[in-house]
Amino acid sequence: MYSKEREQFEYFKKPCLAMLGGMAKAGTIPSNMCNTRILCQTARTTVSQCTECGMFFIWHHNILLNFKQKEFYLFLTHIKKYVFQQRSICFPDGEYRLLMHSAAEEISMAFTEEEWEDIKEVLTEAAYLANVYAILKGTP
Numbered sequence: 001m002y003s004k005e006r007e008q009f010e011y012f013k014k015p016c017l018a019m020l021g022g023m024a025k026a027g028t029i030p031s032n033m034c035n036t037r038i039l040c041q042t043a044r045t046t047v048s049q050c051t052e053c054g055m056f057f058i059w060h061h062n063i064l065l066n067f068k069q070k071e072f073y074l075f076l077t078h079i080k081k082y083v084f085q086q087r088s089i090c091f092p093d094g095e096y097r098l099l100m101h102s103a104a105e106e107i108s109m110a111f112t113e114e115e116w117e118d119i120k121e122v123l124t125e126a127a128y129l130a131n132v133y134a135i136l137k138g139t140p
Protein backbone atom coordinates (compact mmCIF):
# COMPACT_ATOMS: atom_id res chain seq x y z
CA MET A 1 0.00 0.00 0.00
CA TYR A 2 1.27 3.51 -0.84
CA SER A 3 1.96 5.61 2.23
CA LYS A 4 -0.63 8.17 1.06
CA GLU A 5 -3.23 5.40 0.76
CA ARG A 6 -2.17 4.02 4.09
CA GLU A 7 -2.58 7.47 5.63
CA GLN A 8 -6.12 7.75 4.27
CA PHE A 9 -6.91 4.26 5.47
CA GLU A 10 -5.68 5.14 8.94
CA TYR A 11 -7.79 8.28 8.76
CA PHE A 12 -10.92 6.32 7.96
CA LYS A 13 -10.13 3.68 10.55
CA LYS A 14 -9.97 6.10 13.47
CA PRO A 15 -13.58 7.25 13.82
CA CYS A 16 -14.85 3.70 13.40
CA LEU A 17 -12.73 2.48 16.31
CA ALA A 18 -13.58 5.51 18.41
CA MET A 19 -17.26 4.97 17.73
CA LEU A 20 -16.98 1.32 18.65
CA GLY A 21 -15.31 2.41 21.85
CA GLY A 22 -18.65 3.80 22.93
CA MET A 23 -20.78 1.04 21.44
CA ALA A 24 -18.90 -2.03 22.56
CA LYS A 25 -18.84 -3.01 26.18
CA ALA A 26 -15.78 -2.92 28.44
CA GLY A 27 -12.98 -5.40 28.23
CA THR A 28 -12.34 -5.36 24.48
CA ILE A 29 -11.62 -1.64 24.07
CA PRO A 30 -8.08 -0.22 24.10
CA SER A 31 -7.75 2.41 26.83
CA ASN A 32 -6.90 5.20 24.36
CA MET A 33 -10.32 5.00 22.67
CA CYS A 34 -12.93 7.71 23.11
CA ASN A 35 -15.44 7.27 25.88
CA THR A 36 -18.67 8.08 24.06
CA ARG A 37 -22.26 8.50 25.13
CA ILE A 38 -25.23 8.53 22.80
CA LEU A 39 -26.89 11.92 22.43
CA CYS A 40 -29.65 11.04 20.01
CA GLN A 41 -30.67 8.00 18.02
CA THR A 42 -33.22 6.88 15.45
CA ALA A 43 -33.49 3.67 13.44
CA ARG A 44 -30.95 4.94 10.90
CA THR A 45 -28.92 7.63 12.66
CA THR A 46 -26.91 7.72 15.87
CA VAL A 47 -25.04 10.71 17.26
CA SER A 48 -22.65 10.18 20.14
CA GLN A 49 -20.05 12.34 21.86
CA CYS A 50 -16.87 11.60 23.78
CA THR A 51 -17.25 12.66 27.40
CA GLU A 52 -13.56 13.58 27.57
CA CYS A 53 -12.39 15.16 24.30
CA GLY A 54 -15.87 16.27 23.16
CA MET A 55 -15.55 14.64 19.73
CA PHE A 56 -18.87 14.03 17.94
CA PHE A 57 -19.58 10.83 16.03
CA ILE A 58 -22.39 10.58 13.51
CA TRP A 59 -23.40 7.22 12.16
CA HIS A 60 -25.96 7.11 9.37
CA HIS A 61 -26.36 3.81 7.47
CA ASN A 62 -22.84 3.17 6.17
CA ILE A 63 -21.62 6.74 6.72
CA LEU A 64 -19.51 7.56 9.73
CA LEU A 65 -18.54 11.20 10.38
CA ASN A 66 -16.50 12.59 13.23
CA PHE A 67 -16.18 16.23 14.19
CA LYS A 68 -14.47 18.21 16.89
CA GLN A 69 -16.98 20.25 18.91
CA LYS A 70 -16.61 23.51 17.04
CA GLU A 71 -16.74 21.80 13.64
CA PHE A 72 -19.86 19.89 14.61
CA TYR A 73 -21.79 23.12 15.28
CA LEU A 74 -20.43 24.72 12.11
CA PHE A 75 -21.43 21.63 10.11
CA LEU A 76 -24.93 21.69 11.59
CA THR A 77 -25.40 25.42 10.91
CA HIS A 78 -24.17 24.87 7.37
CA ILE A 79 -26.36 21.89 6.45
CA LYS A 80 -29.48 23.45 7.96
CA LYS A 81 -29.36 25.90 5.07
CA TYR A 82 -29.67 23.08 2.52
CA VAL A 83 -33.07 22.91 0.88
CA PHE A 84 -33.84 19.44 -0.42
CA GLN A 85 -35.65 20.62 -3.56
CA GLN A 86 -32.73 22.85 -4.49
CA ARG A 87 -29.90 20.40 -3.94
CA SER A 88 -31.42 17.09 -4.96
CA ILE A 89 -30.90 15.26 -8.23
CA CYS A 90 -32.55 12.20 -9.73
CA PHE A 91 -30.51 9.03 -9.29
CA PRO A 92 -30.51 6.04 -11.70
CA ASP A 93 -33.03 4.24 -9.45
CA GLY A 94 -35.52 7.07 -10.04
CA GLU A 95 -35.26 8.46 -6.52
CA TYR A 96 -34.27 12.05 -5.75
CA ARG A 97 -31.40 12.51 -3.31
CA LEU A 98 -29.71 15.54 -1.84
CA LEU A 99 -25.98 15.63 -2.53
CA MET A 100 -23.52 16.62 0.16
CA HIS A 101 -19.87 16.97 -0.70
CA SER A 102 -17.28 15.74 1.75
CA ALA A 103 -13.82 17.02 2.61
CA ALA A 104 -12.47 14.36 0.27
CA GLU A 105 -13.14 15.61 -3.25
CA GLU A 106 -13.84 12.10 -4.53
CA ILE A 107 -16.52 11.33 -1.99
CA SER A 108 -20.05 12.73 -1.81
CA MET A 109 -22.98 11.64 0.31
CA ALA A 110 -26.53 11.25 -0.95
CA PHE A 111 -29.71 11.41 1.13
CA THR A 112 -33.35 10.79 0.25
CA GLU A 113 -35.73 13.46 1.55
CA GLU A 114 -36.78 11.23 4.43
CA GLU A 115 -33.15 10.46 5.37
CA TRP A 116 -32.29 14.13 5.13
CA GLU A 117 -35.09 15.20 7.48
CA ASP A 118 -34.10 12.41 9.85
CA ILE A 119 -30.40 13.29 10.03
CA LYS A 120 -31.13 17.01 10.43
CA GLU A 121 -33.53 16.35 13.28
CA VAL A 122 -31.16 13.95 15.05
CA LEU A 123 -28.20 16.35 14.73
CA THR A 124 -30.28 19.27 16.04
CA GLU A 125 -31.47 17.27 19.01
CA ALA A 126 -27.94 15.98 19.68
CA ALA A 127 -26.55 19.54 19.60
CA TYR A 128 -29.19 20.61 22.09
CA LEU A 129 -28.37 17.77 24.47
CA ALA A 130 -24.61 18.32 24.07
CA ASN A 131 -25.19 21.93 25.14
CA VAL A 132 -27.04 20.78 28.21
CA TYR A 133 -24.18 18.43 29.12
CA ALA A 134 -21.65 21.22 28.54
CA ILE A 135 -23.58 23.54 30.88
CA LEU A 136 -23.78 20.82 33.54
CA LYS A 137 -20.05 20.25 33.17
CA GLY A 138 -19.48 24.00 33.50
CA THR A 139 -17.84 24.44 30.09
CA PRO A 140 -20.48 25.85 27.74
Ligand SMILES: [Zn+2]
Pocket residue numbers: 033034035050051052053054055
Ligand atom coordinates in the same frame (compact mmCIF):
# COMPACT_ATOMS: atom_id res chain seq x y z
ZN1 LIG B 1 -12.39 11.31 23.10
